[in-house]
Amino acid sequence: MPHRHDLNPRVSVDNVILGFDDENLNVLLIGRSLADGKMDDVLALPGDLIYENENLDMAAQRVLHELTGLTNLFLQQAGAFGDPDRLSKPKDRAWLKTVRQEPEVRVITIAYFTLINMHEFAPQPASFAQSVQWVPIQDIGDLAFDHNQILKTCLSRLQETIAIKPVGFNLLPTKFTLGQLHKLYEAILEKPLDKRNFRRKIQKLGILTHLDEKQAGVPHKPSRFYKFNEIKYRELAETGFDNFGF
């Protein structure tokens, strides 16, 4: 029988946590420390080996919590990544030697992703994460291992989903303007969307409740705030989002 903290040397989980800051879509990345204690300049998704006695979903939650302090997020599986050479970059190999008992062993990783409101969470680095930071998607350079590929896959999944049904409300504050929602959709789809057409489509769905409250202290005409109507959303989700799509 495996013990409580026996690691599976060949299977890991990696988490793609996406957040929105009213302008950009961001991903949560960690910094690793090198053998000499200095910070590696290569950032990584928060991931690690699974334990022998936990299932994959539990492993994703635990690893995310250990490295960033985030807890209890709705993590969805995005896929398995298992190219035989995914751990072969020299910097990754050097780092693996500092943390793994069997650094030469091939590791298949299962990727998970979720969308969160950046302002509601305060990730803190822990365990082998020396730093944890939000990085705008468009500023992301070469990440560790195959993490660029994993991120790309998650973004495609998100783009496919949002093209057919409205998602992403948990990336926004509880009350938001249509302008914020519009920017979020543009950030996810990585293309400009006609403003009038976007507003018409999204309002026609009836999943937004408008509030008797407007922006204050803005240099332009204050916009009305909206709230996401989750009950209406669930009703629509049952019958299908006919006519939706960008």
Added chain:
Amino acid sequence: MPHRHDLNPRVSVDNVILGFDDENLNVLLIGRSLADGKMDDVLALPGDLIYENENLDMAAQRVLHELTGLTNLFLQQAGAFGDPDRLSKPKDRAWLKTVRQEPEVRVITIAYFTLINMHEFAPQPASFAQSVQWVPIQDIGDLAFDHNQILKTCLSRLQETIAIKPVGFNLLPTKFTLGQLHKLYEAILEKPLDKRNFRRKIQKLGILTHLDEKQAGVPHKPSRFYKFNEIKYRELAETGFDNFGF
């Protein structure tokens, strides 16, 4: 360096091959032989351990070919399955002892699935598959390991997909009637669909080309044959299947 045929003892692939026989959706299952050479009555998805030097997609293709003779199918990843007790049923354990070097080791499996036209392929059992057979979805009993769960996940994925965009044409013969297409959709969605409404929606998309040919030798009014218009389909896929959905 791993050798050509070194197995990864902890990671496998399993394939969900779905076919349609004009009435039912079927899944391709294999029979295993027990230690005494007799057939096990528990059927399984065609799956096996991956090699150390191949990626997951290649492993899925190879394993499917080795067990069933099928080759070069468009296999899509459906997800990873890794409950710690997924190999713990007594019959599965007994079988594992006959084929695995390390039968006690936990194995995470990556599931792949595809849709094929049953009449165009002739699977043949090989390797440890003693038999290979098409089983209608509604007749499936307890499968090996967590294969019922894997199948269920693949069917849900297929149902989600078909609810928002037309798929499944590769389950049908090259020329088919609207009645056959209607039955296919009902089989996948596991619910009756209004015939007139179905025909109207599917024809409105413009992805069917009608042929100057009708059924012959049928006891009812012969139906017209249609062909799937792949070029038109690709055009629509680019812009989104607005208004589609059941």
